Amino acid sequence: MDQELLSVASEIEKAFKSLIKSGRPDITDDENNSLIESLYVDLFDNDYILKQVLDDNHTLLKGRRGTGKSTIFLRAEQELQKSKKMFAIYINLQTCYEEVKSANSDEENLALTKYLTYKNFLTEILKSIQKRFSSKFSSDKEFEDLFKAIEEGKYIDKDFQRSIDVTSIQSQEHKKDIGGKLSLKDVTINAAHNSVDKNESTVSTKVTELRIFSIHEILKRIKEIAHKRGISKIYLFLDDFSELNLDSQKVVIDSLIAPIISSYNETYKVKLAAYPSRIYTGNIDSTKLPSYALDFYDAFEQSSNTYVDVEVLAIDYIKRTLTRRLEIYTENQINLEEIFDLDRAPLEEYLKTLFNCSASIPRSLGFILNYAYLSSINKGNRITIENINTASIKYYEENILADFINDVRFKQSFYDDKDLLDQLAQKNLMDKIIEKLFNVKREMIDQYQKGTLKKQIFVDSLKQYRKGSMYWLPTSHFFINQETEKLLKTLELYFIVNKFNEGSSREPGKKISYYGLNYGLCLLKRIDYGRPAFRRTYDYWRQEEFNLNEYIPRVISNIEIIKCESCNKIYDETEYNIYLNYKRCFKCTEENTVRVTNKFQTKFKKKIEEWHEKRLPDSYINILRILYNNIDVEMTAFEIGTQIDRHHLSVTQAMRPLVSNNYVRYKERDKRYYKITDTAVTRFFSDTLNTIE
Structure with missing residues (x-):
């Protein structure tokens, strides 16, 4: 147990939590003086x-x-x-x-x-x-x-x-x-x-x-x-x-x-x-x-010659951000190298892992490091890669996925067709991409074991990274033509995918964009992340197995279903075009009964109704989100208000209906200390879509 680390553990925790703050993140010291000027790190x-x-x-x-x-x-x-x-x-x-x-x-x-x-x-x-x-x-x-x-x-x-x-x-x-x-x-x-x-x-x-x-x-x-x-x-x-x-x-x-x-x-x-x-x-x-x-690829690609340069700049931003926070909060008592277990891996590997799991987004970095803190520094141990990986899964499950599939304030990209790419359809698209990339790995290993795998780049990877019966073959990234990448923009808004690079397509005059699945998602779904170190990014990610240019639009098109509401006959597009001339169902002959719908609307009708019942003002949802993210901690109205840019009296006022609806409970000592209830967790943050058959 590292006693020196324990002596400044609370200050390290404050440094990590300061990255999480949303809204007006006016971070202050114990005397209420703003620390923003000294903490600010530019891209x-x-x-x-x-x-x-x-x-x-x-x-x-x-x-x-x-x-x-x-x-x-x-x-x-x-x-x-x-x-x-x-x-x-x-x-x-x-x-x-x-x-x-x-x-x-x-x-x-x-x-x-x-x-x-x-x-x-x-x-x-x-x-x-x-x-x-x-x-x-x-x-x-x-x-x-x-x-x-x-x-x-x-x-x-x-x-x-x-x-x-x-x-x-x-x-x-x-x-x-x-x-x-x-x-x-x-x-x-x-x-x-x-x-x-x-x-x-x-x-x-x-x-x-x-x-x-x-x-x-x-x-x-x-x-x-x-x-x-x-x-x-x-x-x-x-x-x-x-x-x-x-x-x-x-x-x-x-x-x-x-x-x-x-x-x-x-x-x-x-x-x-x-x-x-x-x-x-x-x-x-x-x-x-x-x-x-401000997102890492869009920010750094103009000042970089290669993707490797982009990654170097993004990792440097993480390093500068964490170095500054630790300097200020621990008053130079501990440096960046001292919070990681360098006996197990070099500092560069820790920073690269943090880049992979956070995409250099400060708030994501704060959540992951705060989760990692609980299983390491809080116990007097330095952070390991395993701690970061476990924290990445927790962050994905409890924050990213919860926001994506349960938040009734769902925000779509303006590129989306509102009737087609709704929240349920986006969840289906995510699942299909995960399934596709996982199967690429499984098929490659199967071919390799049978001796039928022809691509040397995959053969070399499987040979080099095999440990006993375990194989490491990364299939976390894929590419799509830029003219159709708009289909991914909502998943990107919710951090399900991140854009990593752009390049030339094999089709003349066209460009492609490279995307990667969320790091924590990959760990959870047993998809190996990244690329083999001995291969250039361009070589590996550009393999045709990672081409989802036709696959993603096909998934989207399959979301639509053309069906007679009277007899349930399913129509293809050719049949539907003929139907439009006569407006009578081919099977039951009823008039005006054939509709084009999102096939998930019927399947999830009850769940959609439940979501509408859950609607609360955004400010209430924000309060519940802060309490959920600090589920083991009692928080005052002032502490909550500093994270959502609201006066503590406004938070106190919002607590009245939240308490009366059994979404929040509190204990009163010198002041009121609030915690989220199991009712609110189940209602607003449980993984409801994954439980629907």
Whole structure:
């Protein structure tokens, strides 16, 4: 047992857990001083990404969850606060969207939802600007007068007047909320008439005018006031953009962001954070909104000559990140080399394994190291490769897979066909890819044992890595033509697959992309990960056995089923085209009974209904997720709030329905300490899809 390691174990744990924080990860020391400036590690030398966020251009940061977008924004804000000529406004767009959903539960009211999105986002900008100005200029009559005028409705945009039909299911006491004048707190709606049915539960309202505050005039006036006080630039940090659905993103971009970019270039600087493949930019000129990737391949491939160079840069980023965290949290009492068992493997192997299992994503790295900590450092032992592997499986099962198949807030790539590639179809696609790659290994070993394996590259691998009756033959990676790789974008968003490389196809004029399955998934499914060390990546991964270019589209096409709802006759495409001319089933002759559906919809109908019953506000799900990730720990509202960027009073308020529904329990000592219940774990985080036959 390493006593020196045990003496700083709690500090090492804090270093690992600090990487897990989501939302506004303002990490502080024991005296509540921010550590972000000292902990910040940029992807590139000389804080290149940070400098792009601080420059005079509008900026789009693209990265999957946990890649550090919010941390970069927070670090940039701290830097801007040092200047008297600039100030920053941070807005969490997911929060705005939550308010829209709770205010408008009728999802069919798309028009009203769009306007509520507009209103909430603009209101959040105004409130943030007002708060920042108030802190910078304690008493400013000119600014107070502006907000008084806004409250009185003097900045209404007449161009946004619309006539729409709204049907709202409301209780009698809330009917008055449909019409009337709403100010900065609400959209202004003038109702022409209300019709109420006899049971007085449904109000059908014809809205003849929907009045929205004009962003143009308000921002122009704010700019004038700011310039008088020596403020030349106002930075708008817009986080969690991809948490919005496509319709809401269109509202925010077309009605708000695009006008700011085109009309207020010298004063307002838009800094947007989003997920790759889940972002709408409308007609914004890409030269006016340059994007910077944070996922390792997209980030490093432009500055690298080969994939090996990409990997070296990604591993170096992990090394720099962990080195800095340990330096700060342990006050230089322990270094990176001392937390790993170097008697069993060199440091380079540990870092390579961490790259494989985390894809250089800081939050993933934090989860895996925190899980590994419990089975090693917490017991006075150094971390081993086995600890990391076990932690990778745990992270995959309890975080990645749970989010992917059970989270009712499922986020699809905008490349997906919403009717076809839903959550269930994506799970089927994942299963089929796993099955295919596992079978490649099994078939190669079978051929090798029979002496019929012809490809020397596989023969050499099986010879070199055989241990007794055990063979090591990696089949974790595959390739697909770039024109069809969009089919993988949702799986990539959920870390089921990661993009590793690009190359030339054997088909003239086409390019291919290389993907790898999640490392923890491979360990769980007994798929060997990586490639033989004696072979170049390009040689091994490019073998035709790993070509899924036809396989993946075929899996997707098989998701559809054409069937008569009356007699269950299955149609092929040719038969269906003939049916469309006559609209009578070939078998039962019933009219208009043949439908094209997702074949999983019937099989999983009950499960879909259960998911809808589980719907909770996103903020509640986030709280449960934090408690689930810390399932053996009691947490205070303050501790939870720091990880989800919410005030502790907001967390306490959310706990009331969570406790009453038996999703959370607590013990009261000096304050309340919360834990997730088995009911919530089973309902929200159990692997339900794997139990369905």
